[in-house]
Amino acid sequence: MKKLPWIFVGIATLLLIILFNSPVLALTPKHYTDLEFPTLKNVEIPNYERYQLDNGMVVYLMEDHSLPLVSGTAIIRTGNRLEPADKVGLADLTGTVMRIGGTQQHSADQLNQILEDKAAIVETSIGESSGSASFESLTEDLETVFNLFVEVLRSPLFPEDKIQLAKQQINSSISRRNDDPGVMASREFKKVIYGEKSPYSRTEEYATINNINRQDLVNFYEQYFYPNNLILGIVGDFNSPEIKQLITNKFSDWKANEKVAYNIPSAEQKNETGVFFINQPQLTQSNIRIGHLAGKANEPDYPTLTVLNGVLNGFGGRLFNEIRSRQGLAYSVYGAWQPNYDYPGVFAGGGQTRSEATVPFIQSWKTEIEKIRNNPISEEELASAKDSILNSFVFNFQKPEQTLSRLMRYEYFAYPSDFIFTYQQKVKTTTIQEVQLAAQKYLQPDKLVTLVVGNEAEIKPPLTSLNEKITTLDITIPEPNNS
């Protein structure tokens, strides 16, 4: 829900010539260059219905009777970016205890048992820019499971013992957050880009968890959980008139709150340049992240930038070809424009390489960024990147639930419902010149910051040979003060 997949998938043949649906059978094997392909069947967008209850709740329904299963999701307009700085972890705790704490009608144990006896699932969580409550059920249990889903959404109990359990689990995760170098690198890189106090990078600490009490959870819940702040979508083997009745019964008495507010925090790049280093003497390999602040997915150049992503990444992509296959420097390497829906994302990349290759890796990566800015990409590269997106477009429509969750996401972030199709059209018309202009405008070598998690003694040549300011970061986990 947080990020757009940075490479959308696609079909070019969708609107092209219609051939007979009788492929010529090959009697002799052919090399791929000699093959011709029948036109792909048109993608069928499943029928759906969107309506609104009087209290403002938006509902999407999409029937699909292929299997005796029903699933649903409610997106709630909330997010951990809205929690107070001294209570980081509050949104996560609220989302967790809504489910594990049980409801005013059913204790946690009862809830778990009824659901798991029916192989059903109800889960809740609150992430960076939204909250979610979801269920999955066999058709035969739909009413029971839906009722429990509504209880969890509307009347969570927030019992003290389960709050303690959830806090203890978060504390355990905090204690383990420096066990893996890749996890460390991703987390600290965000802090370097957005600043460690930004709602988009800050992390929970023992102290902020300790600051949170039951009333905070109740208040956070009551601040955001209203029908006019929520989009519900249901897909699967149900009968629309019946489920509409059920939805009306369960939700129409829920009062809207017209005062509910939602201010999206802004984001800026905190450090404009430099190398940030975390010394881990036990490592034989460096984890590297390089990047700068980027933009949002609804900016006009976004489709062009995904074509640019395709030139840099994937099989035959420049970074993969050069740094992995030609130089053998890394198992994984990437660099991509990664926008967010409603606040600036990052242009970022990196990989892992043996300690002594750290500086060559960084230099090679930056060279590729310079290259794509300074020289036009080739016809073949453009075709390759565009075809990959357009020919695989059909995979966006494999299952009805993909379409449903996309529609809900677009509505949540106030994107047009045909966003994916205008995106597809723009990719089709993207030119070499547009890619280069986008590279020059959006990739900014002078704003790149670098983060390395590695073993200082083994990094030869040393990071100082990059001729940038080096800042060593201390990632020691602050001890809990009391309790």
Next chain:
Amino acid sequence: MGYFSRRLITFLSVFLLIFTLEITPVAAKTEIPVKSSIQPYLDRVIQKIDEFTLDNGLKFIILEDHQAPVVSFVTYADVGGVDEPEGKTGVAHFLEHLAFKGTSKIGTSNYQEEAKLLDQLDLKFQAIKEAKKAGIQSQITQLETEFKEIEEKANQFVKQNEFGQIVEMAGGVGLNAATSADSTIYFYSFPSNKLELWMSLESERFLDPVFREFYKEKEVILEERRMRTDNSPTGQMVESFLDTAYTKHPYKRPVIGYNQDIRNLTTEDVKQFFQTYYAPNNLTIAIVGDVKSKEVKKLAQTYFSRFKGQEKPPQLEIIEPLQTETKQVELALQSQPFYLEGYHRPSINDPDNAVYNMIAAILSNGRTSRLYKSLVEEKQVALAAQGFNGFPGDKYPNLMLFFGLTSQGKTINELAEALHLEIEKMTTELVTEDELNRIKTQAKADFLRMLDSNMGMAQTLVEYEVKTGSWSNLFTQIDRISAVTPDDIQRVAKKTFTPENKTIGRLISQNN
């Protein structure tokens, strides 16, 4: 151990990933219970499955599903880490990487010229090896310079990653491969109008592979090993644990290979391994999606009959001796503690396989499971605790493995004690009918949800076909699981959870 890494791995799955990549996820979901309301759906699926075997022994399984114009392909080679010769660990995985390097027509601008240079490179590599043995430094330096020059020249002819690029340009998604102790699988999905393209590319890929960029790929694989094992406390612990739990069976060895073995591998090693194990009668292919099985059959005959039949490759005959006393391994690393406890169990084809899976499920599935309730919720000694079967594979007798991550402020001993108590309870008390029924219902739902995925079904069908002798065993598991009783569970628990059969692994915090 796939060709590509998947980014953005969550905290817990860092640990689980190692297993899920090595025991294709389906292995854990063997069970389908009680017939009832899902039977019509199963019957419908069974009716849509077709199979045929070419004269050369290559078998195809096809499941038609016309919901969307897409199709998924899995090529399953019945060869994995266990089949590697002593001293050549990692060769199965190395070969998997090289299967992305193209053919004499794909991935090169001039194969004739390139081939000469590739031969020269192999000779130089041999010469360097010998010079190193003899310890003549000046000679080594000279040879290495020459090696680099030839490599550079050969590189001029290479069209990097052209094979994958053709797939992606044609709309292919999910192109990757995975090597496990038991098997090597190659997979991706296409829009369904590209069926013949898959036929052409996949047949040429294994008819005419060229192992170009061998020495650079070796560097890539060494980076992969650094990432997954040497720089990962979990990875190191798992490698040590397997090494301790097994004495003779090659489940003992890491699939990615020992560092020194990887470094010593030659193109000749890979070629030999390929020629022995990629025989058509050792390959099975599953195709699931919007295709007509009649058409698949015609095309398969056209493209895959080109493989010459050969002898069935040798099967592993090493048998792990019976364990006679508890074994232990402990590592002190820069990491918070975690605990492993493993027990030897028979292979997937044992009549009690379903019982083992039920035991794991009762202990581990969901918030009503015994380990969650006791270790996470009540005693709060664990952040997470679970058990599963098929470690590190399940074609041969393997391990049922339990693991637990300590929660903050709790010791590994507290966790071990609580975990062991729950395991022991399986031997002393009968499980309740309620618990059994819950697991049976869950297995039914899991099965339905799996039907929704072309790739999931392709992988499951082909794995059952190869490991159990027929894909249809996937569906007959229903009867087996619905027959499991509380007595079965206690009987199997009693014979399995004994001190003599136990291996303990402890990762403790270096700082403490």
